[in-house]
Amino acid sequence: MTLDENLDSAIKRIEKARLEVDAHHIVKIVAISKYSKSEDIRELYSAGHRAFGENRVQDLNTKSQDLEDIPIEWHFVGVLQKNKINQLLKLRPSLIHSIDSLELALELDKRCERGVDALLQVNSAKEETKSGVDPLSAKEIYESIQEQCKNINLKGIMTIGAHSSDQKEIKKSFEVSRKIYESLPNASILSMGMSGDFELAIKCGSNMVRLGSTLFMRN
Numbered sequence: 001m002t003l004d005e006n007l008d009s010a011i012k013r014i015e016k017a018r019l020e021v022d023a024h025h026i027v028k029i030v031a032i033s034k035y036s037k038s039e040d041i042r043e044l045y046s047a048g049h050r051a052f053g054e055n056r057v058q059d060l061n062t063k064s065q066d067l068e069d070i071p072i073e074w075h076f077v078g079v080l081q082k083n084k085i086n087q088l089l090k091l092r093p094s095l096i097h098s099i100d101s102l103e104l105a106l107e108l109d110k111r112c113e114r115g116v117d118a119l120l121q122v123n124s125a126k127e128e129t130k131s132g133v134d135p136l137s138a139k140e141i142y143e144s145i146q147e148q149c150k151n152i153n154l155k156g157i158m159t160i161g162a163h164s165s166d167q168k169e170i171k172k173s174f175e176v177s178r179k180i181y182e183s184l185p186n187a188s189i190l191s192m193g194m195s196g197d198f199e200l201a202i203k204c205g206s207n208m209v210r211l212g213s214t215l216f217m218r219n
């Protein structure tokens with residue numbers, strides 16, 4: 001498979017899933033390039049894709065320099081350490097998916113003067129290995145960030161589905177996120193769904209999927 005074919009096949013599957021929700025339910029793809037080289041990103045860009053995401057500030061820095069001749073829309077999806085905030089902001093990410101505490105938001109708010117779009121990450125599956133806020137306090141934290149962090153434009157919620165082979169468990173975690181998303185009057189982005197579970201995520205209301213392996217694998 002070429003990356004071009006991978007993209008076509010993902011688009012077809014997304015199309016089918018989103019039409020089951022509603023003809024007007026539009027889903028955006030963010031290609032997660034964390035295990036891929038700059039040349040592969042360039043290849044997917046040539047196939048027409050524009051939004052890419054990385055989970056390490058250092059990798060985002062390197063790859064965005066390699067690719068500075070093309071207008072990529074960069075997303076940041078990884079754990080953000082406080083000592084990396086300045087470096088990340090310099091790279092002007094289009095969306096930070098992974099605000100995982102009010103404390104991090106306050107720190108980010110202090111350092112960004114231009115304003116930045118971001119999502120609150122919710123640990124909807126309540127897994128210790130995952131970051132994100134507890135679903136029970138998500139709405140309250142979301143509103144505190146909106147009140148206290150004038151330089152952060154919160155756009156919605158990001159979730160990683162339950163790490164399980166049981167579809168019901170994964171679905172449950174997506175539905176928890178969807179309920180929180182729907183309780184937030186001005187939220188417009190519900191980022192959930194990865195290579196293994198994006199169709200289910202879309203059926204549960206996701207409008208932004210983060211696809212790594214299914215786009216970048218070559219076999």
Ligand SMILES: *Cc1c(COP(=O)(O)O)cnc(C)c1O
Binds near residue numbers: 055196213
């Ligand atoms: C790696 C990663 C993805 C993509 O994972 P795949 O299973 O390869 O599609 C999506 N979201 C986050 C936060 C990631 O770290």
